[in-house]
């Protein structure tokens with residue numbers, strides 16, 4: 001496996017990965033996804049030795065105070081092989097200086113949370129409310 005920066009990652013290729021984890025919201029409008037990629041600070045792609053895309057991390061950051069991890073996903077057939085851990089290690093190598101290193105994810109009790117919460121805890125992340133913080137946002141479906 002290899003991890004590289006790929007800001008020009010083809011959205012058609014990324015769409016296969018997003019669809020594989022059920023994130024079809026992103027793939028309904030590939031032109032919008034392209035603009036989102038182009039406006040991102042960093043896109044890391046994890047690839048098999050044969051070039052197959054198996055993981056992706058996408059970040060918006062100012063490099064000093066905030067690193068917002070907008071997308072973080074691994075191809076289901078490659079879960080539990082350390083791909084997520086390797087992607088997160090690379091993000092931390094680049095953005096650990098940002099006190100706000102955060103993301104939004106599925107709520108406790110959801111099917112996805114069964115995988116993602118233990119994963120995020122395994123890489124040292126904690127929930128907002130566990131560090132006397134609260135997250136607010138405008139409704140996502142507005």
Ligand SMILES: CC(C)(COP(=O)(O)OP(=O)(O)OC[C@H]1O[C@@H](n2cnc3c(N)ncnc32)[C@H](O)[C@@H]1OP(=O)(O)O)[C@@H](O)C(=O)NCCC(=O)NCCS
Pocket residue numbers: 021071072073074075078079080081082083084085086103104105106112114115116118119120122
């Ligand atoms: C969450 C996700 C990124 C984890 O990626 P991954 O490559 O499978 O994770 P890793 O193999 O690097 O796992 C690292 C550690 O996380 C924990 N972990 C990962 N998946 C887990 C699971 N299903 N159950 C319990 N612990 C898990 C373990 O401690 C694991 O270490 P171990 O395998 O040595 O026990 C992946 O499941 C995924 O893409 N899910 C769908 C998309 C998603 O939910 N993304 C996050 C929401 S923003």
